[in-house]
Amino acid sequence: MITRSTVDSWLRPAPPPPSPPLDARERRALWFEVTIVLIVTFGLSGVYSALSLLESALQPGGLSEQAVALNPSRSTHSYIDLARQLLGIVKLAAWAALGLYLLWRSGMGPRRIGLGRMRFRDAAVPGVGLAALIGVPGLAFYLAAVALDMNLTVMPSTIDDHWWRLPVLVLWAIANSAAEEVLVVAYLISRLRRLGWGENSSLLVSALLRGSYHLYQGLGGGLGNVLMGLIFGRYWQRTGKLWPLVIAHALIDAVAFVGYALLRGHVSWLP
Template sequence: MISRATLASWIRPASPEPAAPPVTGSERRGLWIEITIVLLVTFGASGLSGLLSLSESLLTPGNLADQAVALNVSRAENQVIDVARQLLGVVKLLAWGALGLYLLWRSGMGPSSVGLGRFRRRPDLTQGVGLAALVGLPGLGFYLLARAVGANLTVVPSTIGDHWWRLPTLILWAIANSGAEEVLVVAYLITRLRQLGWSENSSLLASAVLRGTYHLYQGFGGGLGNVAMGLVFGRYWQKTGRLWPLVIAHATIDSVAFVGYAVLRGHVGWIP
């Protein structure tokens, strides 16, 4: 049974010893400028786009569930160009994550300081798969419920044609999504907000809300579901300091969704 003290430590955790000293004065302004620029070229811009997409969907006559949104689409009629563009998209996401790690490194915080040190195969894999189940299974149920009540679009994980490279590419997309999001939205953003003096709960909420906004193109269910995911993932990182399990969990959730849809479509009745 979980003790009251343990529960309280997860609800209101104490701030850890900072990996870098808090900033003041011009450094503080510089850090806000850095955060703003990073978000405007990455997931902040995606969040604004998500808000516009949701607004457009709400202005479209009919129920949200009658509309569909595809997550992975073909990018050219020619297969060679298509797969090349898919890979460029993967590289772009990985570069976003690398940008966050680089900026932290320039501040004296290497990958190990944000939980990307030596990979511990058994605990990291076990905890990652456990987090995937903890978030993914209720998340699927929440999506189906939100779609049933008209609060979510019909999400189509992939419309890529049945090519030999489809499944490997979908897995690469899952890994790239995971790496970029967990590095930038969890490790980078929460670390920077800590340096600015934000509390653990405030920085966690900011991270989770950001994650929710860039999923609003899926509907209210997608936004709220990802806020919940952000709260779980962010708190786990704050308490453990390990980012590898989050990367594994996110990649597992996306891989199961992308590949599972591609394999099961047409064989399972509730899959559109």
């Protein structure tokens, strides 16, 4: 039975691990690091996404009359398309590796951020639970946002029907998950902790960043991902476990990407 005290305990973050204070030079260097990482990765993506939403809003007709593909074809030639898809996946994997490397250099190895040896009960089970918690209401939220003309019509995949399409979509789901959860949750929140930010303020910044680079989908996509960021970030703050977030995010994306690719053209209600 879920009691009020249980809910309250989850709304309150766990005390962060103690760390020595930073002097002025270290603080300045850490701010430079965070700024550069965000410019190279999701921060700049957030700016592009906001501009994309503004451009869509300036088009004639409502947002819901426009469509956006999450995984489009990148060439009319099959193997060039495949190469470009794989390069995009490698880029996201490199972003995740960058976050892991910088954390490791500062004494926070994978185990410290919850990416140690994966155990099924501690990772997969809560990961599936989080995927259900986010995925099912998220679909309802998306449909409501489209109905209210707050969102573009999202097409999870428009990649042509090549032999490599489904495995590439699964790789995209894994790469998205790894990059976002490592950088936006573990890296950013832990860095803001070192800079003296409180748990609630660092959680809010992390969630707003996650929402910003989904704004190209519409206001609904941005807000929905802010809510996802609040849940995921608080889970990590409370448990210190990142594997469940990576698994949950990968499952959500894989089901959306692969399911859409398989059903598109066979059911009338999919765009």
